[in-house]
Amino acid sequence: MGSTWGNHLKISIFGESHGEGIGIVIDGFPAGFECDMELIRRELSRRAPGQSGLATGRREEDEPVILSGLLNSATTGAPIAIMIKNLDTRSKDYEQLRSIPRPGHSDYTGQVRYRGYNDIRGGGHFSGRLTAPLTFVGALCKNFLKKHHNIEIGSHIYRIGEVFDSPFDLTLTDRELLAQLQMKEIPVLDEKTAEEIKETVINVKSDLDSIGGVIECAVVGAEPGIGSPMFHNVESRIASMLYSVPAVKGVEFGLGFALAGTRGSKANDCYTLKDGSVRTKTNYNGGIAGGITTGMPIVVRAVFKPTPSIGREQKTLNLVTGKEENLWIRGRHDPCIALRAPAVVEASVAIVMMDLYLEAYGYDAK
Amino acid sequence: MGSTWGNHLKISIFGESHGEGIGIVIDGFPAGFECDMELIRRELSRRAPGQSGLATGRREEDEPVILSGLLNSATTGAPIAIMIKNLDTRSKDYEQLRSIPRPGHSDYTGQVRYRGYNDIRGGGHFSGRLTAPLTFVGALCKNFLKKHHNIEIGSHIYRIGEVFDSPFDLTLTDRELLAQLQMKEIPVLDEKTAEEIKETVINVKSDLDSIGGVIECAVVGAEPGIGSPMFHNVESRIASMLYSVPAVKGVEFGLGFALAGTRGSKANDCYTLKDGSVRTKTNYNGGIAGGITTGMPIVVRAVFKPTPSIGREQKTLNLVTGKEENLWIRGRHDPCIALRAPAVVEASVAIVMMDLYLEAYGYDAK
């Protein structure tokens, strides 16, 4: 029951890493929206491994086939279903993993949960590849929110290993900055960080190892008063969606965990008037107070753990023999999954924002 | 639409800080469970301000009145409704806040969202006081999970300001340790930390200021194979509930944000046999892989921001005059809300675990 989400925009994701393909059904998207398929493809290619040598060698076109819900390139109001075919699969790489589940991956938990019937090839339905359909939906939502509500959603790589980019200015209003980040191969605020990141990842890769990272995402233009208190507040919903992305192990808003060491006299965002609008002078709360948008940028960070599939020797259990043995994972894997995460994080946030706007404004979210 | 939650266990919370009272309806709790009302009262009193002088001066008995769902102290299977009356309210403290919304609080966002009709007294429905009914449900779930599944849920204060307690050993199995933490006024692992925390909070209070903190919570005894991939995975659900607690601005599992600086060769939890059961040697994933429990302890941390209501002068906007002015918040407030949070964090986690067990095992969660 885990692959269906939503209150107003409902999405139902399907597929496996090494099956026919992956896809999604999107229910509740407003009718009459002209999808910019180029923009959607661009977002999908931001998530795709790319040619940089910093990612998995698996090459997928990730061309979304529209199964329903579009007519003459406009949404009809009926569910939008898409499918992305799997083309470059090498399933023999995964045969042994039934008996020796990969550490840090879903192999073992998936087997217990589904009594051994789960498709274990490439992680099956647990694969990071499932973020491609999520990126499709998110790109559609980003496209809509920008056109109808002048909302821009962008992100940068805030940290990889011990390399840190500058953080966002929490009070940023520069939509153009966010738009430009989306065009970069390695989206960072400080240009020099990009090189350091590349170096780090190359080192990690040559060690047959992997490394984690943090993505920082900002939403500029969300109006105040969106969301609700308690269980469906903006933070709950964004966090819930971000944690659906495989490898995410932490989510924080505004100052986040640093608030533990901060006094109220600093952390409180005092109000002021700016160009006739109510704004806060600082934005340590990340654009959300009482679970509801303040009108300031929403700023959220998500940490991605290092890819669990590594080539290095790992001593782990063989479930069949009951003995520990050395495992070397072959297959083609990303040394740093966080590098490909910005489009996915933006998509996740965009889906939630779309759902919130549908809740606030009804069928057409206008 | 924000105050109703759940898939299998459904809860619907109501009430305001300065209204008649606060309460909750719990739908789907198994029939025939003998509630230990003493245990529930103890959990409620852990959340209550206490006599230490470290918390708000507001004194509430927090005695839950059972409105339905119990007969001869056993659950009947029908919805359990409870109410906690508000006794010690001083609403005149809040009159001016319509025009001068408190920084960092829901006053402004609530007004925008509800077009000025929200009950602003004491934060109304946004108040931290709403965590009392949540604690009631959580205590009920903890009680059930312990009795029927030998699951123990406990927590400690990991950080207040610059004072850090030792973190949990991520592979802990000691249920007794968790049980004992629940009996402490200031639950910490290192005794000396308690004194340092008190000192910090007293200092902050004398400065008419507030301070944030981090609670670390562990679940020992959850079996492997609970949860689902994608949107309703264990992390998504726990994070979503924790973010429903006012003041939470970050949630992380296992190594959490530190995974950004960790290599896969370390972060991966390799499997082994222990007493005939599959276990991991380390637990950097915090008991969850692929969104599903591994059978290792679930370890989660949540950061609480400093209480936004502080006595210090704050220069902020008067919405009526359009001018900034100095605000001194009177009323009775906690200098460190995190001190009262352990019971609430445990309750939040317990509610999610209960929901997951109902999903896995059906009506009776057995």
Add this chain to the structure above:
Amino acid sequence: MGSTWGNHLKISIFGESHGEGIGIVIDGFPAGFECDMELIRRELSRRAPGQSGLATGRREEDEPVILSGLLNSATTGAPIAIMIKNLDTRSKDYEQLRSIPRPGHSDYTGQVRYRGYNDIRGGGHFSGRLTAPLTFVGALCKNFLKKHHNIEIGSHIYRIGEVFDSPFDLTLTDRELLAQLQMKEIPVLDEKTAEEIKETVINVKSDLDSIGGVIECAVVGAEPGIGSPMFHNVESRIASMLYSVPAVKGVEFGLGFALAGTRGSKANDCYTLKDGSVRTKTNYNGGIAGGITTGMPIVVRAVFKPTPSIGREQKTLNLVTGKEENLWIRGRHDPCIALRAPAVVEASVAIVMMDLYLEAYGYDAK
């Protein structure tokens, strides 16, 4: 998990026939609505047994106590919780029913479902008394829909035993007619039917028996284009809510079951212009086509079975002895529950319409 409902307006009902009372939490109702409490009380009294001698002798004031969500008689946007206390209970009437479950009632199924822990007094949570809080919510929604969307919802008793009232003209537009029906003790279109109904019920009562009936409800003023295809279409949602009312065993729209004997050339409602608006000349589809409102009146009928609690001798099983024996149900019961059903049917329909308008228009349903 059965007592919580809703997508946009969420309601969570609680209470038992012979417990402390009954109540409901309403989440998602727009802020700033001034409730007409007199109107709500009138609706509750329409559902109450009345003084006619045609209903149960149990006398309840059914005075709703507001627990939350209202301030200065306007909704605040926070959940509205109400409770109606049980005052006139005589629980000793029900003692024997654990071993001899009443035929046609929930006594047996409730015991199996809740393993004997259900509150069996007066039917517990299964009691028809639970329709009082439902009527409260429905009255609130009717009030809102009338004020903001000029929607009138009314009903009449279409059939009791072999007495038939005239059916509604399916193309009716007369809001006043619907309003007047709400003021009648026995709401019928043909005055003489009222007397025949009384006679029928008196006869049935003197036979210590009970009788069924049909309520026909109409919604005038719903605009076209509300609802969605497939699972959440208007008929599905209204039917789902009506079947939640104890004793309902059938629901039909427009011509309903008579459509089985009707040809398409008659059943099709052809379009025309009326006062510049698109209307249908007939309305055999009951105001709904493709699951979406047409702008014509929504007409729905629900059948209520005869009250299962009757004084006549019934030969049924004693679960303890395993022998059949004669049962005479004492207690105070309605000879014809359908007589009290019009307010409940209207309330059920109103709740669904409110949910649909929130979906269509967002937070404020305007």
Add this chain to the structure above:
Amino acid sequence: MGSTWGNHLKISIFGESHGEGIGIVIDGFPAGFECDMELIRRELSRRAPGQSGLATGRREEDEPVILSGLLNSATTGAPIAIMIKNLDTRSKDYEQLRSIPRPGHSDYTGQVRYRGYNDIRGGGHFSGRLTAPLTFVGALCKNFLKKHHNIEIGSHIYRIGEVFDSPFDLTLTDRELLAQLQMKEIPVLDEKTAEEIKETVINVKSDLDSIGGVIECAVVGAEPGIGSPMFHNVESRIASMLYSVPAVKGVEFGLGFALAGTRGSKANDCYTLKDGSVRTKTNYNGGIAGGITTGMPIVVRAVFKPTPSIGREQKTLNLVTGKEENLWIRGRHDPCIALRAPAVVEASVAIVMMDLYLEAYGYDAK
């Protein structure tokens, strides 16, 4: 937001009558179930128009393509996605319907709801063709429930026009009877009825007209104690699903609308022991009391309106000219959609039963 359904089994339907195809995603189906694809194909072919000349001339193979969720013909626990391609479409038939919406169909309401962007070809997403994926899911559920819970679900045509079949004996226990009905081209209890039905439909067809009908469905073998009171009771859930089937305008259980003319002394189903099990002597409540199964057969009837697409002249509005004009619908249509409905009704009921068993028993519904 209308095409996604479910609490435990979640389904998300997509597609249009004249688009690429139609399909469905099924989330939450237990892992390790070996699908009998032959049985599923048989159910799909029962729904398909057949060769009898009594149905639409459109010929579709309705071959379901599995997109995900199956491996070596067993379910993996991941979402099962299927697609059925549209092969025999003639979309030019539908061009004029934007300006002259077909009476009784969704053309007008769909245009209002989706502001003219709906795919109107063949009814688009509103088409009866969407019942094919529903039948797929239902067949899967029937298969599961029979294998694991010995539940048989069958139906017959109870009425077409003025031809009535014998009704089910409400206390039936004969699984074989239900299984045999599934093998018949025109499933009726009295053989002679089949001929009368054919005659009726041929007459109607030669008149370029259509006719309605009633399907009666029975579930034998459901255990007592399944379901919940109030909003998610068995009747609400079954009715809600049946109303999702296009053309259904009425649903009733047990004696249904006839209960209006029935006294309690007859309608009450008294308990008895049969082969050591608690049973009722009669079953006028249709196997459900208090919203929960009694262990007796669940008997439900649904009325299907006459197909709105008819060849006869209809005088209706041209939205463009604002004038009424004569419409003759060409295209290929069923004179009696009810003939093809039995498999769909059984599927709808099976899906709900599956959802209820998952709720009662957890992940594996065992």
